[in-house]
Amino acid sequence: MVLMTDETQKPKMVHGTYACYTNNKCRCELCAGAAREYMRQYRQTEQGRQKSRFYTHLAAKRASRAASWLKENNPEVWAEICLEINPSTYKNGSR
Numbered sequence: 001m002v003l004m005t006d007e008t009q010k011p012k013m014v015h016g017t018y019a020c021y022t023n024n025k026c027r028c029e030l031c032a033g034a035a036r037e038y039m040r041q042y043r044q045t046e047q048g049r050q051k052s053r054f055y056t057h058l059a060a061k062r063a064s065r066a067a068s069w070l071k072e073n074n075p076e077v078w079a080e081i082c083l084e085i086n087p088s089t090y091k092n093g094s095r
């Protein structure tokens with residue numbers, strides 16, 4: 001007879017693995033490192049490259065929309081951000 005305790009039924013947490021990072025949501029240095037390496041390799045696959053391009057595209061679109069909204073609705077904040085990012089180009093809130 002095999003005793004099935006809670007301990008034996010639970011999959012063991014093996015740190016330093018992508019599975020532990022995703023399934024157990026462990027964020028220890030070993031698991032975070034394994035996840036980084038997994039994603040680094042994934043981005044080198046064709047599917048990974050496509051996904052990466054897609055999310056980069058979404059981020060650019062989102063940033064553009066956010067900037068337009070800010071310019072329109074909060075021009076003084078927009079000017080402040082522009083000045084902070086490039087003091088020589090953006091003077092007096094102009095572009």
Ligand SMILES: [Zn+2]
Nearest residue numbers: 015026028031
């Ligand atoms: Zn871990």
